[in-house]
Amino acid sequence: xxxxxxxxxxxxxxxxxxxxxxxxxxxxxxxxxxxxxxxxxxxxxxxxxxxxxxxxxxxxxxxxxxxxxxxxxxxxxxxxxxxxxxxxxxxxxxxxxxxxxxxxxxxxxxxxxxxxxxxxxxxxxxxxxxxxxxxxxxxxxxxxxxxxxxxxxxxxxxxxxxxxxxxxxxxxxxxxxxxxxxxxxxxxxxxxxxxxxxxxxxxxxxxxxxxxxxxxxxxxxxxxxxxxxxxxxxxxxxxxxxxxxxxxxxxxxxxxxxxxxxxxxxxxxxxxxxxxxxxxxxxxxxxxxxxxxxxxxxxxxxxxxxxxxxxxxxxxxxxxxxxxxxxxxxxxxxxxxxxxxxxxxxxxxxxxxxxxxxxxxxxxxxxxxxxxxxxxxxxxxxxxxxxxxxxxxxxxxxxxxxxxxxxxxxxxxxxxxxxxxxxxxxxxxxxxxxxxxxxxxxxxxxxxxxxxxxxxxxxx
Amino acid sequence: xxxxxxxxxxxxxxxxxxxxxxxxxxxxxxxxxxxxxxxxxxxxxxxxxxxxxxxxxxxxxxxxxxxxxxxxxxxxxxxxxxxxxxxxxxxxxxxxxxxxxxxxxxxxxxxxxxxxxxxxxxxxxxxxxxxxxxxxxxxxxxxxxxxxxxxxxxxxxxxxxxxxxxxxxxxxxxxxxxxxxxxxxxxxxxxxxxxxxxxxxxxxxxxxxxxxxxxxxxxxxxxxxxxxxxxxxxxxxxxxxxxxxxxxxxxxxxxxxxxxxxxxxxxxxxxxxxxxxxxxxxxxxxxxxxxxxxxxxxxxxxxxxxxxxxxxxxxxxxxxxxxxxxxxxxxxxxxxxxxxxxxxxxxxxxxxxxxxxxxxxxxxxxxxxxxxxxxxxxxxxxxxxxxxxxxxxxxxxxxxxxxxxxxxxxxxxxxxxxxxxxxxxxxxxxxxxxxxxxxxxxxxxxxxxxxxxxxxxxxx
Numbered sequence: 001x002x003x004x005x006x007x008x009x010x011x012x013x014x015x016x017x018x019x020x021x022x023x024x025x026x027x028x029x030x031x032x033x034x035x036x037x038x039x040x041x042x043x044x045x046x047x048x049x050x051x052x053x054x055x056x057x058x059x060x061x062x063x064x065x066x067x068x069x070x071x072x073x074x075x076x077x078x079x080x081x082x083x084x085x086x087x088x089x090x091x092x093x094x095x096x097x098x099x100x101x102x103x104x105x106x107x108x109x110x111x112x113x114x115x116x117x118x119x120x121x122x123x124x125x126x127x128x129x130x131x132x133x134x135x136x137x138x139x140x141x142x143x144x145x146x147x148x149x150x151x152x153x154x155x156x157x158x159x160x161x162x163x164x165x166x167x168x169x170x171x172x173x174x175x176x177x178x179x180x181x182x183x184x185x186x187x188x189x190x191x192x193x194x195x196x197x198x199x200x201x202x203x204x205x206x207x208x209x210x211x212x213x214x215x216x217x218x219x220x221x222x223x224x225x226x227x228x229x230x231x232x233x234x235x236x237x238x239x240x241x242x243x244x245x246x247x248x249x250x251x252x253x254x255x256x257x258x259x260x261x262x263x264x265x266x267x268x269x270x271x272x273x274x275x276x277x278x279x280x281x282x283x284x285x286x287x288x289x290x291x292x293x294x295x296x297x298x299x300x301x302x303x304x305x306x307x308x309x310x311x312x313x314x315x316x317x318x319x320x321x322x323x324x325x326x327x328x329x330x331x332x333x334x335x336x337x338x339x340x341x342x343x344x345x346x347x348x349x350x351x352x353x354x355x356x357x358x359x360x361x362x363x364x365x366x367x368x369x370x371x372x373x374x375x376x377x378x379x380x381x382x383x384x385x386x387x388x389x390x391x392x393x394x395x396x397x398x399x400x401x402x403x404x405x406x407x408x409x410x411x412x413x414x415x416x417x418x419x420x421x422x423x424x425x426x427x428x429x430x431x432x433x434x435x436x437x438x439x440x441x442x443x444x445x446x447x448x449x450x451x452x453x454x455x456x457x458x459x460x
Numbered sequence: 461x462x463x464x465x466x467x468x469x470x471x472x473x474x475x476x477x478x479x480x481x482x483x484x485x486x487x488x489x490x491x492x493x494x495x496x497x498x499x500x501x502x503x504x505x506x507x508x509x510x511x512x513x514x515x516x517x518x519x520x521x522x523x524x525x526x527x528x529x530x531x532x533x534x535x536x537x538x539x540x541x542x543x544x545x546x547x548x549x550x551x552x553x554x555x556x557x558x559x560x561x562x563x564x565x566x567x568x569x570x571x572x573x574x575x576x577x578x579x580x581x582x583x584x585x586x587x588x589x590x591x592x593x594x595x596x597x598x599x600x601x602x603x604x605x606x607x608x609x610x611x612x613x614x615x616x617x618x619x620x621x622x623x624x625x626x627x628x629x630x631x632x633x634x635x636x637x638x639x640x641x642x643x644x645x646x647x648x649x650x651x652x653x654x655x656x657x658x659x660x661x662x663x664x665x666x667x668x669x670x671x672x673x674x675x676x677x678x679x680x681x682x683x684x685x686x687x688x689x690x691x692x693x694x695x696x697x698x699x700x701x702x703x704x705x706x707x708x709x710x711x712x713x714x715x716x717x718x719x720x721x722x723x724x725x726x727x728x729x730x731x732x733x734x735x736x737x738x739x740x741x742x743x744x745x746x747x748x749x750x751x752x753x754x755x756x757x758x759x760x761x762x763x764x765x766x767x768x769x770x771x772x773x774x775x776x777x778x779x780x781x782x783x784x785x786x787x788x789x790x791x792x793x794x795x796x797x798x799x800x801x802x803x804x805x806x807x808x809x810x811x812x813x814x815x816x817x818x819x820x821x822x823x824x825x826x827x828x829x830x831x832x833x834x835x836x837x838x839x840x841x842x843x844x845x846x847x848x849x850x851x852x853x854x855x856x857x858x859x860x861x862x863x864x865x866x867x868x869x870x871x872x873x874x875x876x877x878x879x880x881x882x883x884x885x886x887x888x889x890x891x892x893x894x895x896x897x898x899x900x901x902x903x904x905x906x907x908x909x910x911x912x913x914x915x916x917x918x919x920x
Contacts, residue, residue: 214880226762270678322767
């Protein structure tokens with residue numbers, strides 16, 4: 001029996017095991033679930049031990065890290081697989097058609113909290129290892145499996161953990177299955193992520209709220225200052241006006257524009273799905289280009305005065321605005337923060353004071369698409385899904401990818417088996433069973449493909 | 461003993477009686493004080509009956525109206541004095557230096573909730589009547605005293621009450637002491653009020669909140685639409701850009717500009733009091749001109765996305781903005797509402813939908829400054845305060861003034877005895893004892909001065 005026959009033969013059992021894992025309510029954000037998170041770590045330790053891994057549970061300041069390894073191939077590369085076993089809270093519970101921790105198959109999908117994010121995806125790598133051990137007697141590479149319990153609450157303790165265990169975690173490749181395919185039937189490899197940079201602005205007018213009758217037309221209104229300041233940051237074509245903003249943006253390469261234009265993407269259906277009369281954004285770029293390769297400036301929150309029921313004729317003393325940028329290669333968050341703060345200082349309407357602070361920042365990511373690891377991943381996905389993967393980017397930021405880059409010096413292979421439409425973080429989260437099985441086949445093929453690459457060629 | 465000697469001789473007793481009235485916590489906004497409001501109406505009925513008035517308490521759908529009258533001068537004009545005996549809530553209680561309902565004299569002021577707004581001011585008219593009756597044996601005019609218990613909650617039942625009792629309330633003059641002097645030592649008559657027009661805008665983007673990574677740069681952001689739309693409504697010189705906005709604004713007359721420029725007003729001290737680096741507003745007009753005679757457009761509330769502690773990288777599905785205009789003669793709220801709604805429709809950024817509704821509206825007020833009633837009021841204040849009053853306007857709106865105009869056809873004489881700095885609606889509300897006594901003398905002089913004007917000349 002070859003490895004793919006083994007995987008096919010055991011599909012039903014794998015789903016039963018995954019259901020067991022999904023029944024554990026490992027919600028990291030809610031302290032009443034702390035014991036459930038710990039229990040989930042124990043379940044994984046037992047399961048990995050059963051497969052033949054050396055496994056430790058490492059306590060952290062938050063939830064524990066499960067670290068498993070099997071290193072019997074000194075001549076072969078070492079692969080580090082990252083996943084997270086914690087899940088998002090389930091509210092609003094009343095919108096779930098079946099219990100979030102009662103995994104249920106309806107049609108082609110398995111429904112449960114964590115089905116796609118990330119238990120269902122991480123579990124494919126465990127089953128891939130099982131299949132190698134069962135059919136070949138040994139893994140084709142040295143394999144480290146690192147399972148975090150705090151991804152949904154910011155991975156605060158992951159950086160320190162990686163630093164402390166840097167020697168133990170030394171690897172040639174890092175693999176993360178926590179993204180999505182491009183679309184159903186169109187698997188993809190994510191080779192770029194936007195960075196992020198967040199700002200908070202506190203605008204202050206008079207020493208206290210004022211009556212708009214007694215003071216309107218004379219007292220500075222921090223809400224007006226806020227709208228003038230923020231409106232000025234983008235022009236009518238959706239272009240950010242902050243001087244220097246686009247200076248370090250790497251232009252799209254010809255092959256990227258060509259390949260993306262060929263992707264099965266329908267802007268009209270996308271717009272209808274959002275239920276908006278028109279899409280927004282920078283002129284001169286397609287939707288995917290705007291999402292994946294162009295930087296943005298967006299207001300994420302704005303508050304001041306009275307916006308509740310009824311009316312208060314108040315000139316508020318203060319207003320708060322939250323603004324974030326999505327950055328693309330090669331924009332540097334430190335430089336962008338300076339540009340933003342300079343802009344605010346120069347364009348602040350008279351009469352108000354403004355305190356601006358930059359909050360968390362993450363660099364954009366772009367990895368070479370022709371590295372040996374990427375080539376191995378393409379072959380593996382073609383084998384697992386039966387079709388060549390597309391090269392895609394993502395508009396969001398994945399902070400842990402930066403952490404792996406900065407602490408361990410590893411570029412991650414971002415191989416997502418799920419779909420954008422799988423409702424991660426939302427009610428009725430799900431994973432298509434065929435994506436689960438294709439992902440498992442791909443994960444198995446990946447270990448074989450990476451074994452064929454000389455370790456010294458891996459990260460250069 | 462003449463009437464002014466009488467007033468001087470009884471100053472201390474008047475203050476004691478006012479303290480009794482101020483001890484009654486007639487907070488109209490709070491249902492737990494409903495019995496206190498009713499009790500206050502009873503106190504006033506008893507007091508007015510003791511003075512020699514015919515008094516009725518009229519229930520309304522809300523708090524009662526106290527209506528007192530004494531009509532023994534068929535040959536003389538009828539004067540309607542309006543006041544309100546309800547008061548604002550007292551929160552935040554901890555900022556009061558003495559209990560809000562424990563009237564306390566410190567220095568030159570009497571401190572209590574309602575001291576200036578409006579119990580202390582309305583009470584001057586009761587004591588003026590007392591002095592006439594005690595010294596002349598009769599009032600010099602027919603006097604109606606109308607005391608409302610719902611001014612602080614919007615006077616919802618006043619209009620219907622005036623309509624139902626229009627015949628009984630027929631008068632030649634209407635007097636309200638619920639405004640302020642221009643400044644300490646500078647009494648004034650308010651001859652103009654700005655109108656008001658309020659709008660609520662609901663801007664809607666996608667069908668739900670979106671992740672700013674996954675959708676930023678493509679999905680319409682209703683917060684950006686709001687800031688663009690609102691920022692465009694005023695230009696850099698503080699001028700409102702809505703077409704037609706200034707069309708019906710009556711230019712200031714030469715005497716107004718001259719007299720206002722001569723008022724003891726220090727823009728620097730005003731700015732320092734507000735604690736702002738600069739004042740705002742329309743270029744080309746002085747502070748008082750901007751406050752009293754120029755229309756405004758101000759944002760009173762704005763909310764969307766997440767503006768609390770921390771950061772949420774959300775593209776909100778909706779945003780709410782509250783906007784109000786202060787209108788000046790001869791702007792018509794109905795026309796201005798159309799202009800605003802047209803502007804929003806024409807300038808709404810693409811990709812968002814906007815629902816705009818106009819909320820309550822009040823017309824601006826401007827009364828002739830040379831009418832017989834105004835001339836009588838000037839003489840009365842000069843007698844009571846020992847100095848000529850200035851002619852002033854106010855930036856705010858007083859809805860009941862419109863109600864008297866519309867229902868009874870009466871222009872009001874707005875004669876305020878208190879100060880802007882008396883902290884109406886705020887902790888440590890107060891009234892200077894000398895303003896109380898000067899106000900009482902003025903109220904007494906006013907009855908005499910109005911008696912000298914032929915009734916037929918009163919309202920034309």
